[in-house]
Amino acid sequence: MQLYKKQKLKVHNSLTGKKEDFVPINEGHIGMYVCGPTVYSFVHLGNCRTFMSFDMIFRYFKHLGFKVRYVRNITDAGHLENDADEGEDKIAKKAKLEQIEPMEVVQRYTVDFHNTLQQFNLLPPSIEPTATGHIIEQIEIIKEIIENGFAYVVNGSVYFDVVKFNESHTYGKLSGRKLEDMIANTRELTAQSEKRNPQDFALWKKAEPQHIMRWPSPWGDGFPGWHLECTAMSTKYLGETFDIHGGGMDLKFPHHECEIAQSEASCGKSPVKYWLHANMLTLNGKKMSKSTGNNIYPSEIISGENNILSKPYSAAVVRFFMMQAHYTSILDLSDDALQASEKGYLRLMEALENLPKLPTSATSDFDVQAWRQKCYDAMNDDFNTPILISNLFDAVKRINLVKEGKETLSEADKNLLVDTMSAFIHDVLGIENQAHSDDNSQTLNGIVELLIGLRNEARANKDFATSDKIRDELNALGVQLKDGKDGTSFTIN
RNA sequence: GGCAUCGUGGCCGAGUGGCUAGGCACAGCUCUGCAAAAGCUUGUACAGCGGUUCGAAUCCGCUCGAUGCCUCCA
Numbered sequence: 422m423q424l425y426k427k428q429k430l431k432v433h434n435s436l437t438g439k440k441e442d443f444v445p446i447n448e449g450h451i452g453m454y455v456c457g458p459t460v461y462s463f464v465h466l467g468n469c470r471t472f473m474s475f476d477m478i479f480r481y482f483k484h485l486g487f488k489v490r491y492v493r494n495i496t497d498a499g500h501l502e503n504d505a506d507e508g509e510d511k512i513a514k515k516a517k518l519e520q521i522e523p524m525e526v527v528q529r530y531t532v533d534f535h536n537t538l539q540q541f542n543l544l545p546p547s548i549e550p551t552a553t554g555h556i557i558e559q560i561e562i563i564k565e566i567i568e569n570g571f572a573y574v575v576n577g578s579v580y581f582d583v584v585k586f587n588e589s590h591t592y593g594k595l596s597g598r599k600l601e602d603m604i605a606n607t608r609e610l611t612a613q614s615e616k617r618n619p620q621d622f623a624l625w626k627k628a629e630p631q632h633i634m635r636w637p638s639p640w641g642d643g644f645p646g647w648h649l650e651c652t653a654m655s656t657k658y659l660g661e662t663f664d665i666h667g668g669g670m671d672l673k674f675p676h677h678e679c680e681i682a683q684s685e686a687s688c689g690k691s692p693v694k695y696w697l698h699a700n701m702l703t704l705n706g707k708k709m710s711k712s713t714g715n716n717i718y719p720s721e722i723i724s725g726e727n728n729i730l731s732k733p734y735s736a737a738v739v740r741f742f743m744m745q746a747h748y749t750s751i752l753d754l755s756d757d758a759l760q761a762s763e764k765g766y767l768r769l770m771e772a773l774e775n776l777p778k779l780p781t782s783a784t785s786d787f788d789v790q791a792w793r794q795k796c797y798d799a800m801n802d803d804f805n806t807p808i809l810i811s812n813l814f815d816a817v818k819r820i821n822l823v824k825e826g827k828e829t830l831s832e833a834d835k836n837l838l839v840d841t842m843s844a845f846i847h848d849v850l851g852i853e854n855q856a857h858s859d860d861n862s863q864t865l866n867g868i869v870e871l872l873i874g875l876r877n878e879a880r881a882n883k884d885f886a887t888s889d890k891i892r893d894e895l896n897a898l899g900v901q902l903k904d905g906k907d908g909t910s911f912t913i914n
Numbered sequence: 915g916g917c918a919u920c921g922u923g924g925c926c927g928a929g930u931g932g933c934u935a936g937g938c939a940c941a942g943c944u945c946u947g948c949a950a951a952a953g954c955u956u957g958u959a960c961a962g963c964g965g966u967u968c969g970a971a972u973c974c975g976c977u978c979g980a981u982g983c984c985u986c987c988a
Contacts, residue, residue, distance in 0.1 A: 456988075464988090471988035511986075593917095596983075602916055603984075647986090669988030674917090676987095700919090701982070710987060745937070746927060751920075751981070758926045761938035768937085771951090807928050811936035821952055825945090885947060892949075903951040910951085 423486035435696040452663035459496040460530035465716040467709030474748035493546040552650035571686035577627030577641040596674035648679035666693040772817040782829035
């Protein structure tokens with residue numbers, strides 16, 4: 422039997438603001454769409470958090486035995502700098518700045534994006550479509566929206582008529598906004614706008630003669646609006662209505678709101694059953710953002726080359742740090758917090774390494790079955806990774822007790838514990854053991870064992886000056902010795 | 915100004931009507947030649963003020979503060 426039939430999951434749906442029982446549209450199958458990056462610069466850590474959160478969700482679905490189609494797009498066209506009529510495409514702007522082809526910009530930052538996510542151990546999505554690869558689909562949707570009377574053509578551009586739409590539908594249901602309020606609060610700055618209403622958004626923009634990124638359409642040469650690509654690609658690969666749509670909290674309005682409007686205006690259906698939003702990562706209490714410069718790049722954390730943190734942190738530690746907070750909470754990055762996470766991470770990894778070597782007994786002091794279910798309960802409650810991790814640390818304590826001979830574990834329970842720990846840490850949380858990833862670790866271990874032997878001889882001879890020298894100098898090199906009941910063990914940092 | 919979210923012990927971070935996660939740091943103890951590691955013990959925190967309730971950090975109201983969105987952002 423598939424695990425998902427036994428483990429009942431609840432998810433927080435942004436559309437209703439409530440935790441709801443998760444029931445996929447087609448039993449055993451899940452369609453999930455997550456808004457990917459606009460590839461006009463390097464991904465910063467805040468971007469990574471969102472993708473990591475949905476990676477964890479993707480992994481848990483797979484762990485439960487669901488067949489998941491996970492679509493995450495690459496925005497390589499259509500993302501405007503601002504809403505003004507002469508607004509520039511972000512990628513085209515960058516291309517002009519660096520004096521290269523727009524597609525070179527796209528290629529460069531797409532490669533960076535993939536490399537970075539790989540470092541953080543994210544699984545690739547099932548499909549990773551690009552906006553430029555789906556121009557035809559986008560044009561088709563625009564045609565439908567025009568046909569249904571919810572869009573209008575002006576001077577080679579097409580705009581979505583929000584006011585008209587709101588007469589028969591509700592614009593703002595996801596973000597909790599009312600169109601009347603939005604209109605009342607509009608700053609009247611767009612004097613010569615070709616839009617009927619400031620709330621209207623572009624489905625298709627006319628390309629000026631010097632604009633490089635352009636495609637033919639029934640309305641002339643141009644390029645698609647940003648909100649439209651997600652509607653086109655999610656519909657194509659997941660259908661008119663699918664299970665989960667994810668993205669950063671900052672995309673809730675207007676991006677996701679517009680997606681809902683586009684779907685309802687074209688095919689008449691609400692596109693998504695469960696909307697999931699990941700919260701922001703802050704730095705110094707402020708949102709990380711490319712546009713304000715308040716950000717840190719993953720490579721800077723791993724290399725330690727930055728002015729914010731006292732030392733480098735591995736990708737696994739950063740991932741563990743992120744998983745210690747719930748994905749819907751704001752998380753603030755700081756050196757203290759990362760240091761605390763690093764220590765916890767190392768303790769967890771050490772227990773995980775010791776676990777298979779543990780002695781077994783006829784009986785167990787630890788109810789592994791009950792503990793295992795607690796881990797599932799945590800994840801079933803809207804992917805509560807902090808609670809899951811607290812449960813993992815309960816197991817760490819029991820592992821250490823068994824290691825010291827203070828508690829017992831049966832063979833069967835030990836095996837179950839090994840399986841469960843590995844499943845949650847590696848498969849679900851996606852946390853790898855990077856504590857000893859050296860290629861030379863075999864040699865290194867041998868050398869340390871040799872020194873331990875020499876030290877033990879010195880200790881037997883009560884030559885503590887020598888034994889302490891070995892221990893302290895190894896410690897200075899990052900090799901920590903631990904004298905236990907069954908001899909000396911060590912960790913390498 | 916509008917909409918939304920949030921304010922938890924030294925730090926990070928769960929919880930959301932009674933049973934008061936977890937990590938890190940600190941202190942004491944056990945173990946140890948000494949350390950380290952590990953284990954045990956200790957912290958009675960929920961912005962403020964009212965209200966509902968037998969009972970609130972958790973619900974309601976107000977005040978203060980922070981953040982996000984309202985123009986591009988994961």
